[in-house]
Amino acid sequence: MPPAKRKNESDSESDTPLSSKVKPKSNGSTMKKQKSQPKAKAANGKSKGSVKPRVSKDTPAKAKKDPKVKSEPKVKKEPKSAPAAVKKIVDRKPLIKAESTASAGSQNGSEASDDDYKWWLEQKDDDGPKWTTLEHNGVLFPPDYVPHGVPLVYKGTEVRMPPPVEEVATFFAAVLGTDHAVNKVFQQNFFNDFVEIADQHMDKHPFKEFKHCDFTRIRSHLDDQSAKRKAMTKDEKEAQKKERQEVEDKFMYCMLDGRREKVGNFRIEPPSLFRGRGAHPKTGKLKRRVMPEQVTINIGPDAKIPDPPPGHRWGKVTHDNTVTWLATWKENINNSIKYVFLAAGSSLKGQSDLRKFEKARSLVKCIDGIRKQYTKDLKGKSPAERQRATALYLIDRFALRAGNEKGDDEADTVGCCSLRCEHIKLEPPNIVHFDFLGKDSIRYQRTTEVDKLVWKNLRSFLRDEAKSSSDMLFDRLTTSSLNKHLQTLMPGLTAKVFRTFNASFVFQQQLQNTPKEGTEAEKMLAYNRANRDVAVLCNHQRSVPKTFQNQMSRIEDKLFGVRYQRKLLKDYLLEVAPDLTKKHPEVLVKDIGIGAKEIKQYLLSVCELDREKVTKKFARDNEKLKEAKEPELPQSTLDEQLKAIDDREKSIKEGTYEPELPVAKNATTDKILEKIEKLTQRINSIEVDKIDKDENKATALSTSKVNYIDPRISIAWCKKYNVPLEKIFNKTLREKFTWAMDVGSEWTF
Template sequence: MSSSDDDMPLVKNGTNGVKSPDRVADTDTAMKDVQNVDPGVSIAMGPVDEKPELNGNVNGKRKSRGSLPKSGYKDASSSEDDEVPLNKRRRTSQQAKKVKKESDAEDSDVPLTARKPPKASAAQIGDSSDSDTPLTAKLVKEKKGIEKAAEKEAQKIRKKEKAATKRKPKAESESEDDAPLAKTKKPPVKKRATNGTKKEESDSDVPIKAKAKAQPKKTKAKATPAPKGKAKPKKEEATEQDVEAEDEEEEYRWWEDPSKGDGTIKWTTLEHNGVVFPPEYEPLPKDVKLVYDGIPVTLQKDAEEVATFYGSMLNSTVNVENPTFNKNFFQDFLTILDKTGHGKDAKGNVVKIKKFEKCDFVPIFNHFEAERARKKALSAAEKKAIKAEKEKVEAPYMYCMWDGRKQKVGNFRVEPPGLFRGRGEHPKTGRVKKRVMPEQITINIGKEAKIPEPPVGHQWKQVKHDQTGTWLAMWQENINSAFKYVMLAANSDIKGQSDYKKFEKARDLKKYIDRIRQDYKRDLRSEKMADRQRATAIYLIDELALRAGNEKGDDEADTVGCCSLKCQHLTLKPPNTVVFDFLGKDSIRYYDEVQVDPQVFKNLKIFKKAPKGPGDDIFDRLTTSALNKHLSSYMPGLTAKVFRTYNASWTMARLLKKMEQRDTIHEMIKAYNDANREVAILCNHKRTVPPSHASSVEKMSEKINGLRYQVWRTKMMMIDIDPKIKKKKGAEFFERPEDLTSEWVKKHQEALVAEQREKIRKKFEKENEKLLAEGEKEMKPKELEERYQVADDLAAKYAKENKTGKVEAEGKSPTVEKLEDSIDKLNQRIETMRVQLEDKEGNKEVALGTSKINYIDPRLTVVFCKKFNVPIERLFSKTLRDKFEWAIKSVDEGWEF
């Protein structure tokens, strides 16, 4: 059979004896034996013992169907219907009734996201604190209820809107309520042709690549690159400028202003002072040089700067031990060396640098380590003076005037040159990020405003007055040719409106989600390959939270999403398990083994069928733009990425609704984090276990044991005060916990003494700094030795306790009642820390921040805090409180997503 089969309808009509792809795709576990299996809860990027075998041809070459060996998958049915097309089979056959019954059940009664959990250890996903049931097992039941609730909610909203429409005048109702809903009406079902002939006007079954060859290429307008996400800023104290801005401006509650919509003009007047450039490079001291093949070499200034990029980060083993990082760095380093004449030895002879292995960057690293130590050793007063000087220089750039209102600017500093690190397995890691010059920067500012002065001797690339843009400056970096933008700060009106619109769009999706799911479930069995591929893609996006994915250029990272999946990225395990293995966003490996709907499994098998090879597209008749165009027919502005926000927020809303009041704030925070963790797992927001996790858990456990030891000491003090109390309470009450052995006690006591000495030393140094700042003489080292006596006394006290087995009562006028109160407080602290430890352990492989910041509507977190009297500061940092100020001030505890 020739490759022209690709252009035929998915199910052939007539009596030509050709099997339907559904029949061919059936496995030897017949459909009559396949139960409605709940798709599994995704465990993305879990541990992989062996790399799964890839389906398809290893060499990637297409073969003719005739030359291929017979499939190892047996036809699901042995009935005489095998050779008859689907639409010609006897409707009265028991098999047909069985299949129809099962498909109806799949399309209606089984919630889309209810899935059976794959085999995974408790360590992978964390167990629930209140039972031995793994979290994923609970998610299956909870998701069923959540998705059923979503369906009912959508129907309820439409019913309410329909009733409201009837009460409005006709013209008004048509222009408002009916407009979006009209788009959700299904087009009339066309009768299928029975002669096996494909309609000429439809090319939906032609692969995208084939269409591109057949049709002349259209020139596409270059899309404006999206601004890159900013790194999370460090926590900073409010500056004087912050306070001034708050004092000067009356609070502007833009979320209550209906006039601020999606208009194209974003501002009328705009004034700002441009950007801050990084300082010029300061050459190394003459005695610090790169050593090549044992010879210290002097480099030209630009080459030396690049050498310092690498030399200063030798302690970053994750980078300098990465072969790709080293290879890319040295390639760029050689390019600069070739331009600048390489290096020279002490006599002025040229030293040609050719091999990376002969380069010794340790002298450069030692220089930078000494500089870091010097800065760290500066007194508090000196550090404060340096910070004040920096803020003074940057003050004019921190704010702009946007339509007459003072707004804080976000990233007004131009990124300094260095080495690109990237995330995950980025192919360009180690490349040199060049210094950005004023000639590369475009300024966006109001026509009447004063244009910022570029550095002396330089000029701007261009000055624009683009009122539709929300950026103040932009330039193109050299690594990925991406555009960098200077934008307003996260807590500005404009950035807040962007977040607000994103979450409102996700709220709108709940009106249509049931219809979308019904339609794509139906289209999973469509006769048109293009429709079937589209339905399968939407299923994966909605069900497994896959990103849509876009086409990548040859020089970009080989990352993929749903629409750009290749055959090599999927392994099929009958009856309905799919293994995903590919590089996802930011070049982070995505590994997921999950059970899917049986029809989805059959579809993927059809899409992977030979002559396709490992490098061929799974969805060869689908593009991201075509998928989003289809979705927008249900709801204006609906795209694939809205599903992630909707699913996260809707799930969180349902979980919070069921939440009950707990005894302490710590328990409430844990309950919130448990719900957040469920959302993160459902959205595949996984992470690798941080390297510091084990030591962090160990420290926490040690603190808990320290408190338990203190409880035991306090009990022993009660005996010191009243020896008879041992008989009253029983000897068991006063026994030391078995795991707190004598050896452990001695080590713990030594640690307490060392901690005491460190506190004394730090206090001594701080007092000396204060004396020097006030112009007085500092204390002598003898004073410090005298202060250490407190720690020495503590050590002697512990030694005596270990020898006698008795603990003397401490404190002012100690009584048994006071000591019992102390024990109660210590036990409360222990319980709080145990809750925190359990929470930390459960979250070690789950990225809670991604869900909380980007996908869960922040108003849900605000509702939680107000409903259960939890301080918002416990869940949102200062940066997030600024970013989501609109959410904090706009809702009360009765608000619903």
């Protein structure tokens, strides 16, 4: 059902408030200035030699030709928010193992490394310029298409195509065998664009109906190419990787205020067929090749402008130090603006993250007043006031996004303000059933209790003027008007701030369930459960992996194997030292489900796994020897190993197999008891991991961890419960959240 329309409503999905932001007063926290970048101040308190923002001084770009270029995309101005005051906390327990980091270096060997730049110890004015000097090498374009000459078969006849047409046909051949290839919308959108390209580059072509196109010969060619790549030797792969790395190294770093900082995604996306999420109406359309003439470069006024590819020119070159992007262009599918920013671990990205979490943290001081106000407004005199208060209740309590109207050519996803009557069902006395597609076409399906006054309001909105199922639930509310109202409650407040606040607050509360004396695995289970509660709140779902059952089976096998080892040791102790049971009664406790039948089945499955392992290892070893140009292992080596496994399997079936004890033959009883204890701990750890994996099978934990949960909560938790930071943050996230590492174990959101 297409979304109902409102007049004069923006299609923007941004959470940025539409009214101007008011700068909050400092909370009095002190900042330690970094000596490497002192800021001299005059008597009047203004900085001497401060850099004024250079806004869009356009530099003409030279070119051999001046091809026609589509209208320039609007350049993104970044939202202004108040600077966050950050307090340095002197509690520096080592959290992670020392990692060898390559020196950042510089282009001329004299600039400072960003590794040593602790920007979070400086007071930053977000309203000022983001940088003083900026140098970079532009963006990396995908390689030109190399034609293969394989024809498309149409109605049984081979059709040779020029490279631009062949390229698009090859895109479809690449998706054969997937759900996209049989999707009627995908097929039709692809074919429309394919015919358009054929019209442009072929004087005459036969393509009239998609059903007569046969892409299998092109697909066979692609499969052959894939097989050749897989058959490459290690040296060939390394050489190819090195060549690719040499090309990318040029674009990987920039110089920002004399510091070498990593650039994020500097690659221009190659042309392809658009997939989209969910039932996207544009799925299958051609994502066209981005040309340099479409790209705007943002760089320092005194820096060398990067060279465009030969025969081309940049669409525009600007020197705007009030924004942080390095390049921008517009893609053709949704006409959305794409940007190249610095990497997640850069100073500018870190400052943005810190401001985001500090803004959410500041909501703590006024959340009670805001809730009191919208609760009062639930009884408001005007329908518009009641709708706004009801929407705020849903955004606050259920972390709904604000939402915007969508066009007919966009995926039918909604948020709170764009809910339609068909998206909720009411059940007395106060139950609401939600069912709609949220961001990225992720289904939001939840049944929950709400405040009785909220329930009555929703019922009145449904009945108002005899609405149909496709009518807007909040027909007197827009995202714009909601954001303007939020600004009156707290400067900079948006639906996303509510979402970040509630995610961090719920996470911190749930972490209180961490067992103080628990094992590391038990503590991690508590951490992941807290993370999962937030993911459920924010509706961060994922489909259950196809390999999930196999993964669980492997865990079950591992668990059985460890329990079997413990049983062997217990049985051995009962045989050689029966008196120990008085002092160690746990030896008498029998494991349930480990009988003769289960043991035999397990041992036979181990034989199968061992056959697979030795066969693969034999092939790998010979591959390495072949690459080293040394004699390969004879087949008899593998045959001997397989025969030993066959003999073991035979003895298991005949009941004559005698397993080896998982301890040394001369081990003392104390050593055996110690081993039993270690195996018991390992069993507990595997069981906890099994529970954790099962509970997380349909939940995406990383989205909330990266974007909505203040990382300082996690770091403080690690310090408090003595859990290594590597357990919760991978290397990329540790670099991204460097600014959060100094918090103490008692830090709270």
